[in-house]
Amino acid sequence: MNKFKIGCHLSSAGGYLAMGQTARAIGANVFQFFTRNPRGGAAKPVDPADVRAFLDYAEKEGIGPILAHAPYTLNASGADARVREFAESTMSDDLKRLELTPGALYNFHPGSHVGQGAEKGIELISSMLVRILSRLPKPPATTILLETMAGKGSEVGGTFEELRAIIDAVEPMLPYAYRLGVCLDTCHVWDGGFDVVGDLDGVLNAFDSVVGLDRLHAIHLNDSLNVRSSHKDRHACIGKGKIGLDALVRVINHPRLRDLPFYLETPNDLDGYRDEIALLSSRRS
Numbered sequence: 180m181n182k183f184k185i186g187c188h189l190s191s192a193g194g195y196l197a198m199g200q201t202a203r204a205i206g207a208n209v210f211q212f213f214t215r216n217p218r219g220g221a222a223k224p225v226d227p228a229d230v231r232a233f234l235d236y237a238e239k240e241g242i243g244p245i246l247a248h249a250p251y252t253l254n255a256s257g258a259d260a261r262v263r264e265f266a267e268s269t270m271s272d273d274l275k276r277l278e279l280t281p282g283a284l285y286n287f288h289p290g291s292h293v294g295q296g297a298e299k300g301i302e303l304i305s306s307m308l309v310r311i312l313s314r315l316p317k318p319p320a321t322t323i324l325l326e327t328m329a330g331k332g333s334e335v336g337g338t339f340e341e342l343r344a345i346i347d348a349v350e351p352m353l354p355y356a357y358r359l360g361v362c363l364d365t366c367h368v369w370d371g372g373f374d375v376v377g378d379l380d381g382v383l384n385a386f387d388s389v390v391g392l393d394r395l396h397a398i399h400l401n402d403s404l405n406v407r408s409s410h411k412d413r414h415a416c417i418g419k420g421k422i423g424l425d426a427l428v429r430v431i432n433h434p435r436l437r438d439l440p441f442y443l444e445t446p447n448d449l450d451g452y453r454d455e456i457a458l459l460s461s462r463r464s
């Protein structure tokens with residue numbers, strides 16, 4: 180019987196130990212947090228004592244892996260050089276800070292090509308990742324995840340092929356062996372056109388043949404306010420959207436997914452998250 184790894188997005192305002200304690204209090208054993216204000220800007224300095232206290236606590240309570248989410252306003256594929264430079268310096272800094280919490284996952288949105296075309300966007304994202312990773316003296320202690328996107332506007336990463344193209348452009352260029360990963364967001368892939376309700380097996384087979392399921396490290400478990408292929412990216416609470424509870428229960432129990440960590444990003448306060456974690460735990464087979 181493998182443990183059900185379930186948690187949600189938490190505020191990082193109180194530091195690492197506070198997030199760990201909050202997670203435990205609502206029945207979570209994993210959690211996600213923004214590395215800094217989601218609109219960007221400077222990150223608070225990491226307090227090494229807080230990190231040490233958290234790592235002890237996480238070990239004792241069986242919490243992890245933690246998932247650090249880059250600010251969603253970063254755009255590694257922007258048309259403006261200053262926008263790209265900001266993304267690059269932010270991600271470099273995030274990865275440096277994450278060296279203090281080895282084994283963490285780091286998720287980012289590939290970006291929007293803003294009219295330059297997906298191919299150009301993929302090239303910009305890939306070259307940035309190569310520069311960031313090449314400057315690190317060794318492979319980072321963190322696994323970097325590309326998030327599957329809803330294909331809103333000119334978003335890159337709305338198809339499995341685009342994620343694969345980024346991976347193929349990055350890995351051979353690195354000075355050390357390193358594997359990029361993927362985080363699959365159920366709302367995004369549904370909004371992007373994948374039928375996770377009627378044909379979850381088909382979606383996973385497609386993912387496996389294009390990206391490889393061995394690269395899937397995390398699931399963002401969200402319902403969607405909109406119908407399939409809407410390309411909207413509006414999250415709904417579990418069971419309150421167009422994906423529905425039964426389909427999401429099949430996701431958490433699927434033999435090819437069930438050992439992954441699941442992170443809720445549903446529009447909830449802590450009580451709402453506690454209720455969703457309890458509901459999903461009760462439906463775990």
Ligand code: FE
Pocket residue numbers: 248251288326
């Ligand atoms: Fe995200």
Ligand code: FE
Pocket residue numbers: 326364399444
């Ligand atoms: Fe997400």
Ligand code: ZN
Pocket residue numbers: 364366367412413414
């Ligand atoms: Zn989203």
